[in-house]
Amino acid sequence: MKKLHISTTVNGDPAEFVCTPDESLLDALRNRLGLTGAKEGCGTGDCGACSVTVNGRLVCSCLVLAAEVEGAEIATIEGMADQDKLHPLQRAFIDHAALQCGVCTPGILVAAKSLLAKNPEPTDEEVRYWLAGNLCRCTGYDKIIRAVQSAAAEMRGA
Amino acid sequence: MRYLAAQSVAEAAKALAAEAGVTRILSGGTDVLVQLKAGMVEPDLIVDVKKLPGMREIRAEAGGFRVGAAVAGAELGEHKAFCAAWPGVAEGFQLIGSTQVQGRATMAGNLCNASPAADSVPALVAGGVVARIAGPDGERDLAVVDIPAGPGRTNLKKGEFITSFLFPARAKGASDAYLRFIPRTEMDIAVSSAAVNLTIGADGKVSAAEVALGAVAPTVVRVPEAAKAIIGTKLDDAALAAMAKACEAACNPIDDKRGTIAFRTHTAGVLACRAAHIAYERAGGKA
Ligand SMILES: Cc1cc2nc3c(=O)[nH]c(=O)nc-3n(C[C@H](O)[C@H](O)[C@H](O)COP(=O)(O)OP(=O)(O)OC[C@H]3O[C@@H](n4cnc5c(N)ncnc54)[C@H](O)[C@@H]3O)c2cc1C
Ligand code: FES
Ligand code: FES
DSSP: OOOEEEEEEETTEEEEEEEOTTOBHHHIIIIISOOOOSOOSOSSSSSOTTEEEETTEEEEGGGSBGGGGTTOEEEOGGGTSBTTBOOHHHHHHHHTTOOSSOSSHHHHHHHHHHHHHHOSSOOHHHHHHHGGGOOOSSSOSHHHHHHHHHHHHHHHHO | OEEEEOSSHHHHHHHHHHOOSOEEEESSOTTHHHHHHTTSOOOSEEEEOTTSTTTTOEEEETTEEEEETTOBHHHHHTOHHHHHHOHHHHHHHHTSSOHHHHTTOBHHHHHHHTOTTOTTHHHHHHTTOEEEEEETTEEEEEEGGGSEEETTEESOOTTOEEEEEEEOOOOTTEEEEEEEEOSSSSSOOOSEEEEEEEEEOTTSSEEEEEEEEESSSSSOEEOHHHHHHHTTSSOOHHHHHHHHHHHHHHOOOOOBTTBOHHHHHHHHHHHHHHHHHHHHHHTTOOO
């Protein structure tokens, strides 16, 4: 297969990689750019562990071809903290013990950040629906919802 | 496999028509990439049509709306005027998948993947929506109801693809609704579904209606007999019973672990009645 050369922006920095036409954005992020925060839970759009934003839109990177992101702006979990300073959502997840194995966590954080950008004061039900495509096999979700709400409250105050 | 991000409609149509092997059109990719991953299809050529001019636009036309074929669910859901005019279409489309899937999934992909259970299709059929199709021989218009040919098959010819949908002008007192039955509360495929589009006259009676059912036949089906049963009524019990019966008569579903024939047939009628009520209230009717 003829390889493609792709120029894009990842977490605000220009990034270039070479990929095959059938390669997913998730594989390119992990294997070409070394950004292993996004996880492959299923590879078929069901689990949300691979969540990133492309031009501000939350997507499953396993359902995007790497070739499609030429010229696009991508944001991943690696861009969430400000250097050593964790994002309020990241701190809240630690404070509320909203993770166990952590495989779902990067995707949930990216998804929750995109929710709060759109809706800074969601109801619990809105959080649950927004995150319905992010599966967690460990926590039972309750702590995740509480952590998102706690971060949302802090971000509204700040 | 080759990937082409087409720059013009003509380039896309030409490349699709010229390819001797297997082709796929790429819109949101939420079906195509799953099928690639599963090895269900090994395309020789994928043509990405999202970057073509107008494909992501929603604009006013002929008193209604023209919606680009690559507009994603999340984008349509943010268009207030469209959602107010076509709440049933908006809710059907937005039932597809998760937030992440909504960021990518399109109505054209949902329609051309041609699952009988495709959630955005019944409301498009009930709405009398017309697809604009581009191809090697130029453009043509085709009603949405005429596009699916059976599970996984469409009536589009080689090289053809949808570029937009025309939603006709809305009469005063018109609205629509879509309901599906799934065993869970979200992220599942319809066991049966129904869309109702209706208009209410000054006397409060239904003056025009269209009914379409999903997941109960090889394609989404239009049910004119069900529409006839509620026209001229205020959705009294007798009218609704007749409507449910007409819906049941139009069902020819599969029998599987997710729903028996009897269950799919019964629920299709129930959902149509409920959707009629919702559309009636949205249209300003008081039962
Ligand atoms: C986790 C998950 C959950 C889902 N849940 C649902 C659900 O609840 N309900 C539901 O109905 N579906 C569901 N789907 C299926 C899928 O998301 C929808 O069918 C979606 O609308 C497909 O649109 P797309 O733009 O992603 O299509 P694509 O994958 O890009 O294309 C699908 C098919 O249509 C063809 N095509 C695409 N664009 C065009 C065009 N412009 N003209 C002609 N042909 C075209 C392609 O060649 C391909 O065969 C789900 C999928 C996933 C991964
Ligand atoms: S890996 Fe992408 S949704 Fe599961
Ligand atoms: S913490 Fe293990 S899957 Fe969520």
